Amino acid sequence: MKRPTRILGWFPADPGNYVAADRPRSHPIDRIILHVTQGSFAGTLSWFGNPDSGVSAHYTIRASDGAVAQSVREKDIARHAGNPAYNETSIGVEHEGYVDDPALFTEAMLLSSTRLTAYLAHKYGIPADRRHIIGHVEVPHPDDPDRFGGANGHTDPGPYLDWERYMHQVSAHLLVIGGG
């Protein structure tokens, strides 16, 4: 099955910003973690390519038109969740914008993101529910199960992602894909 979203191209993360692996053979892929970039699309891709950043995500979606850039192969482990165990078993999807900006999830970005999530859920057999499709804010701190947002307490994707609508769109795309 082809990826349903328009892939702008390959904007590789620096090899020091992810862990080479052989997923799903080496680690199961059972979560999709949604993020907000807190910066521009171009700035985010360049940050992932910068060996000083130490961070990366598999996909980044542009707000203006929903175009998708890929920076890490799905088989490799991106560093996006601030929790190694969650990184190992997830795909990280970044959305251009800021957590406190209500204009964040444009229709184009929402459509593109939900299509990408449905594609990934179908491909890896990830249940399309809120236990497996989560925000960075829901990732536990690696050393303290009472804290969330990964090691650095991130709050993305923030209050302006309408989760009910997001999950409804993912389910609708899955019906089209045939994965029910």
Ligand SMILES: [Zn+2]
């Ligand atoms: Zn994040």
